[in-house]
Amino acid sequence: QVRLVESGGGSVQAGGSLRLSCAASGYVVSTYCMGWFRQVPGKEREGVAVIDNSYNAEYSVSVKGRFTISRDNAKNSLYLQMNSLKPEDTAMYYCAVGRRGYCWWDRSEFQYWGQGTQVTVSS
Numbered sequence: 001q002v003r004l005v006e007s008g009g010g011s012v013q014a015g016g017s018l019r020l021s022c023a024a025s026g027y028v029v030s031t032y033c034m035g036w037f038r039q040v041p042g043k044e045r046e047g048v049a050v051i052d053n054s055y056n057a058e059y060s061v062s063v064k065g066r067f068t069i070s071r072d073n074a075k076n077s078l079y080l081q082m083n084s085l086k087p088e089d090t091a092m093y094y095c096a097v098g099r100r101g102y103c104w105w106d107r108s109e110f111q112y113w114g115q116g117t118q119v120t121v122s123s
Contacts, residue, residue: 029073032098035047036078046060080093
């Protein structure tokens with residue numbers, strides 16, 4: 001059974017930092033794209049950052065320069081370092097495993113999802 005467990009969310013003031021982690025079990029993720037998505041109630045889930053099986057990373061325009069995605073295949077884990085947080089970054093953040101080694105931003109290209117971790121940024 002594949003399981004993705006996110007952690008590291010919480011409440012922080014604007015300008016602060018958080019580091020999200022995602023631990024995968026029941027599946028070896030090293031050969032697949034992995035990504036972070038976020039969702040606010042009433043809105044569609046949106047891609048934040050993705051990293052392919054060659055460690056190439058891409059970011060959404062809204063977080064580029066502030067967030068850093070990384071992966072540790074030895075630990076079957078994914079991370080998201082979030083700096084200079086803004087109130088508009090408030091959302092539930094989800095970890096996902098792609099269907100292929102290279103990344104597409106389309107949610108349908110991700111086959112496994114975690115339950116999410118809440119990030120709240122206050123002004």
